[in-house]
Amino acid sequence: MSKVRAERGRWITVEGARTHNLRDVSVRVPKHRLTVFTGVSGSGKSSLAFDTIAAEAERLVTGTYPTFVRNRLPQHPPADVDRIDGLIFTTIVDQRRFTGNARSTVGTASDIASLLRLLFSRVGEPGAGFSPAYSFNDPSGMCPRCEGLGVVDDIDLDRLLDRSRSLRDGAVRFPTFAPGTYRWKRLVHSGLVDPDVPLRRLPAARVETLLHAEGLPLDNPGPDYPKHGVFDGIVPRLRDSYLRKTPSRLTAEEQEGLAGVVTRGVCPACAGTRLSEAARDSLIDGRSIADWSAMPVGDLRDVVAAVRAPSVAPLRQAIRERLDALVSVGLGYLSLSRESRTLSGGEAQRVKIVRHLSSALSDVCYVFDEPSTGLHPHDVHRLVELLAELRDAHNTILVVEHHPAVISAADHVIDLGPAGGADGGRVQFEGSPRELTATDTETGRVLRAPLRLKKRTRTAQGTVTISGARSHNLRDITVDVPLGVLTVVSGVAGSGKSTLIAGELPRRHPGFVVVDQAPLHGGIRSTPATVLGVAEPIRDAFGKATGKHPSWFSANGRGACPVCKGKGVIITDLAFLDDVQTGCDACGGTRFSQDALAARLEDRTIADVLAMNPAEAAALFGERSPIARRLRWLDRVGLGYLTIGQSLDTLSGGERQRLLLARHLADAVPADDLRLILDEPTAGLHGSDVDRLLTLCDELVDDGATLVLIEHDQRVIAHADHVIDIGPGAGSEGGTVVFEGTPSALAKDAASLTGRYLRKH
Known part of the structure; x- marks a missing residue:
């Protein structure tokens, strides 16, 4: 019995796993170590790490709760496995974007906002009150005008009303007020106005009542009006049903109707800060909590360090540590006030990492889904340090990953394959990264393969110019994008690559089509x-x-x-x-x-x-x-x-992007008219699959297409005909063109971080 206990203390044991494409997989995953699951796309890595180990752990933990609670938690069937043992409390840190909650920001999602509120409640002058008084999600701290959202929605009456029509003829341009609807009947039978007279000919006071009345007892409603005889105007109805509490599911017709009549603008009362006047007036060293939240995280570190009040020294240190963690995962360009729903999947995952780093829990199993996605090589080593820090806090770390630097940092590697889908699902290797590199597996061959800079580059067939670009952090950039070649745009995360190429290029030159990783329409049914x-x-x-x-x-x-x-x-x-x-x-x-x-x-x-x-x-x-x-x-x-x-809901962002690319290519006009922008197309791809994608890119370009790839992968950068490097840093430290030219010339450029890593490898 003691031997069994010792085994359970050291290993997570899986025997005969058959989830999805797994073929009776048996592995032992060491506890309190960093284990990386590798293999080609579709080989079964996620099926083993997420859908077997993590899902079974979550199912067993859920089973300990009362029935009432259990019925309100995600339900997992028992894992399709002969035996699984040694499981511990497990947390999944995947690349799902944050939900569409407008009240969630980087500050709230990372738990830094609560620390800032506590700091200001103690040393802010003049004090606004306890920490909730500095929260835009609390009635005591939110701006009363926008209720803590920072924006206000107004109904444009000129768009809403066709004053040349009568109520009976459909003067209200909104689906739920269309002729024959329930709300249309209320207007027509209210007795307030003649429903057959155009609005422009009605008394202004009567139209005002139709629009804005609330809880108005009616003197003479028609027989078809509800018996309560109380009338609410058109604007309160729209405001209460669609603006104050937006329904979770709108019909396409309602969405189109709202887009046509509702205008959104920055709240004039709080200037978009979301906070009450008292919270905005409370200052530390001349800055409010709104000023702090609007700064890039990298700049905020220095501002926090300058706070010298001894009473908040522990708070200051806790805030600094979390800000440092955000910077270390390449998110120093973000501000705490940025809405979390605007983050990419990779950015969202890194924010979650920072939140878990500050957790007081230990002996937890954390399962990560390709945390290096969206990171420049300069930032990957810092990500590895954070994963090691989380492991050293007596936790077990499981990472599904392709990046060589993350694989090399692992204590243990499990490689699946040999191919994807039905041809995968078998363990190809278990052991150390060094041993994996020596194997004849697809992963071993990729890890051994040297990085080869392209020597003979194609000649451009002309150029298109982006001049004076100043969106977001771009600093009046002017750059020529060559046609008829493979161009890669590189730079650290947040340097301005996507703003320049996915934003400015297609806007100024409409012939370019952007293929990104945004969710595809249709969801579970597509x-x-x-x-x-x-x-x-x-x-x-x-x-x-x-x-x-x-x-x-x-x-x-x-x-x-x-x-x-x-x-x-x-x-x-x-x-x-x-x-x-x-x-x-x-x-x-x-x-x-x-x-x-x-x-x-x-x-x-x-x-x-x-x-x-x-x-x-x-x-x-x-x-x-x-x-x-x-x-x-x-x-x-x-x-x-x-x-x-x-179902599209089961696909990663990278898979959705490649699916969209396949559709574009299937629909494509002749290749010499094809101009595509691909935003990080290698996300989620094994090195061997990257080579396959590059072969496809070569075929398209050789047929006359123009491809522009926004990328961090060094294999892709080395394979380009032309490289545009943006930087040198992120956020306010980026936004300039650091380099333009061939991969070989980039590797010699001392000013480029990208060039430095090309030289290194």
Whole structure:
């Protein structure tokens, strides 16, 4: 028994794991160590680290809570594994963006805001009160005009009303007031005005009542008016239903209607700071808490260090440590007042890291999803130091990662493969990074491969110019972007790369198309098949083969499972918490009704086809069919391991971007007219997959396309025809052109951080 206890104290043991594509995987993960899971894209790394180890730990912890609490937490089925032992409390730190809560900022998400409030409540002059008096999320500290949001929404009456029309004819330009609707009937039958007279001919006072009355008892309402006889005007109705408490789910028609009648501007009372006058007037060394929150984190460190009051020395030290941590993960350019929903997935994950670093918990298992995403090599080594610091606080760190520097820093490495999807899911190696480098695995070969600078670069076929760019932190930049070549734009995170290339370039030269990692529309109902435009031809093929209408083979049409409505899961809305999803037992997650699943094409159901990878589906429909031609692009962009019916919600930001790239290429005009901007296309890619992407880029450019890649990956930079390096630092320290030229010349440039790392490797 003592041996079993000793084993559980040292290892997390997994035997016979079969989650997703895992093939009876058995591993031992050392506790209180930094373990990195590597392997090509789709090899099963996340299936092992997240969907087996982390999910089972979360399920077991959830099972200790009372039923009332348990029903309101994420539900996981038991892991598909023969045995799993030695699990500990586990926290997942993934790249999901922060929710759309407008009240969440970098300061609140990192827990630094609470420390600032406490500091100002103690030494701010004049004092505004206790720490809630400095919070824009507390009634005592928020600006009363904007209620702590920093912006105010106003209804533009000129857009809302068509004064040439009567109420009966639809004078109110908003969907819920359209003729025949419930609210339209209230206006028409209120008895306040003649509903058949155009608004411009009605008395101004009466129109004012229609617009702004609140709780007005009606003298003579029509017989169809509700019996309570109390009237609320158009503006209060819109304000209360859509502005004060925006519904979580708006119809497309309502969204369009709001966009047409609502204007948003900075709150005039607090100038966008969100805070009450008392909080804004309370100062430390001439600055308010709003001034502190608006500074770049890198500058705020020095301001905090200058506070000398002995009574707040421990507070000052705690704030400095967290600010230093943000800087060390490459986020020194952010301000604490920046809304957290505007952060990228990589930025959001690094903010979460900082929050966990300050935790008093120990013996926790932290599972990270590619934390190096979006980081310049200059910042990766500092990220590694933070992960080591978290490990040394007596925690277990599991990291799914491709970056060589993170792999090299690991205590233990588990490499999966040999390929992605059905050809992956096997352990290729377990051991130290040094031992992995010597193996013949895909990861070992990539780690050994030297970085080769491109010697023979293509000649540009002309240029386009961005002149005098001053957006965000750009400092009046003028730069020429060459055409007909592969250009890489580099620089530290926050230097201004995306602002210049993804923002200014397509705005000034509309022929350029940006392919970024933003969420694709459609969410849980969208799949690679729908994004690529092959879902409808597949449904048509089933219709012709079975005699049924094609909508029977749509999870959004007649063929939808009647229980989950074609989602494959049952979603429970928990209001302020994340929605809880549980698999649909009626359809087994296929999303289709039994009638739809009874129909077959070459002995395959529609669910069978959507569970195929691109190559399998292409073979089913014929290699020369339009379906196959579009599906082949998934293989070419490195997504051949996906199933074509996989929900977009399950894809990473990098996978979504490459899916969008595949769609653009499938739809593309001749390559010599193709001008694409790719924002960090290697995010989530193994080194071997990066090489594959570069091969595709070469083929496109050789056919006449112009590609501009915003990238940190040194393999990509070294492969470019032309490099534009932005910097030298982030935020206020960036925004200038540091270098323009070939990779070889960049490696010799002493002023460029990017060049320094090219030389080093």
